Amino acid sequence: MRILGIESSCDETAAAVVEDGSKILSSVVASQLAHGKYGGVVPELASREHLRAIVPVVRLAMQQAQAGFDDLSAVAVTQGPGLVGSLLVGMTFAKSICFARGLPLIGVNHIEGHIHAVALETPGAVEYPALALVVSGGHTHLFEVREGCSYRLLGKTRDDAAGEAYDKVAKLLGFGYPGGPIVDQLALHGNPKAVKFTLARMKGNAVDFSFSGLKTAVLRWVEQENMRGEIEARRKMQAPSKEDWLRATPQRTLDLLASFQYTVIEELLRRAAVSAEEIGARSFIISGGVASNSGLRAAAAARFNCPVYLPGRGLSTDNAAMIAAAAFPKLRSGDFDDFGLKASANLTLA
Ligand code: KG4
Numbered sequence: 071m072r073i074l075g076i077e078s079s080c081d082e083t084a085a086a087v088v089e090d091g092s093k094i095l096s097s098v099v100a101s102q103l104a105h106g107k108y109g110g111v112v113p114e115l116a117s118r119e120h121l122r123a124i125v126p127v128v129r130l131a132m133q134q135a136q137a138g139f140d141d142l143s144a145v146a147v148t149q150g151p152g153l154v155g156s157l158l159v160g161m162t163f164a165k166s167i168c169f170a171r172g173l174p175l176i177g178v179n180h181i182e183g184h185i186h187a188v189a190l191e192t193p194g195a196v197e198y199p200a201l202a203l204v205v206s207g208g209h210t211h212l213f214e215v216r217e218g219c220s221y222r223l224l225g226k227t228r229d230d231a232a233g234e235a236y237d238k239v240a241k242l243l244g245f246g247y248p249g250g251p252i253v254d255q256l257a258l259h260g261n262p263k264a265v266k267f268t269l270a271r272m273k274g275n276a277v278d279f280s281f282s283g284l285k286t287a288v289l290r291w292v293e294q295e296n297m298r299g300e301i302e303a304r305r306k307m308q309a310p311s312k313e314d315w316l317r318a319t320p321q322r323t324l325d326l327l328a329s330f331q332y333t334v335i336e337e338l339l340r341r342a343a344v345s346a347e348e349i350g351a352r353s354f355i356i357s358g359g360v361a362s363n364s365g366l367r368a369a370a371a372a373r374f375n376c377p378v379y380l381p382g383r384g385l386s387t388d389n390a391a392m393i394a395a396a397a398f399p400k401l402r403s404g405d406f407d408d409f410g411l412k413a414s415a416n417l418t419l420a
């Protein structure tokens with residue numbers, strides 16, 4: 071059974087063909103570069119870029135899979151959460167294919183897609199109950215996952231998502247957007263214990279997260295250190311390589327980045343460890359863009375008693391193979407949507 075997945079919830083236009091829920095026949099991701107100079111995603115720009123990219127991206131995914139529309143069993147599309155103008159492009163395109171070809175339509179929650187990304191590499195391996203940490207530019211959520219795709223929300227961020235904290239700190243320091251990958255690489259060259267940031271203390275649900283205090287602490291540190299010159303110099307750099315960034319970043323800033331990253335990872339994994347204990351987790355899934363983080367990957371593998379599943383790097387960030395994977399159980403149980411399916415910016419999973 072082959073599913074064409076379509077994902078357009080934020081600033082990636084993606085299409086993929088996945089066979090039987092785990093075999094990736096193709097996965098095409100077009101990342102929008104237009105947002106870089108604004109230091110974040112501009113919603114109106116994003117929908118226009120999706121409009122430009124959607125036809126070539128889907129065509130390429132079909133070509134690479136060597137499939138025609140008649141070879142498909144269904145079309146799966148991200149229903150939400152995300153930017154509504156961006157979601158609408160994928161949704162309308164998916165509906166059009168289904169209408170023209172008489173194919174079933176399956177709406178998928180983007181967060182559920184992230185959780186299913188691990189099924190693409192290790193089908194059938196996850197044991198339940200599982201703990202899932204979905205950590206991206208838009209989400210920092212902990213779920214209990216039970217067999218049969220049932221989810222219970224355990225904790226979530228009360229302010230910024232972890233990826234958003236990376237992006238904002240990177241922007242403040244004059245690095246480009248998205249900030250996560252470059253901060254991750256530069257943090258490897260710094261001392262994670264150099265700057266002592268305190269972890270957020272949560273009233274009420276102890277496994278909720280908060281990153282705004284950390285972000286403010288970084289801002290205070292930057293003000294104290296009088297870093298304006300080096301930040302301005304970095305802002306002016308044109309298409310820098312990792313080596314260029316390294317040359318333009320003194321040791322005190324590398325130490326700051328390493329300390330920031332260390333604190334984010336502690337914030338994530340301490341609360342995940344409490345939740346894992348509470349639900350008796352037999353597997354721990356970490357997914358979403360921040361799951362590509364090298365520090366998080368290393369720390370998680372060393373710290374948990376149960377097996378830890380992290381999607382390969384290309385499958386942690388937004389892609390359409392995860393959307394097709396999440397749709398597979400729905401296809402098997404005949405759980406289809408009609409053309410009244412609506413894109414929903416605030417769709418929740420549990
Ligand atoms: O899942 P994703 O592609 O899109 C959303 O659903 O948000 O995640 C993108 C986020 C961005 O905030 C980006 O800075 C962050 O993931 N990210 C990382 C890394 N790679 C991407 N954060 C930390 N370390 C990384 N290596």
Ligand code: ZN
Pocket residue numbers: 180184206207358359387388
């Ligand atoms: Zn995502």
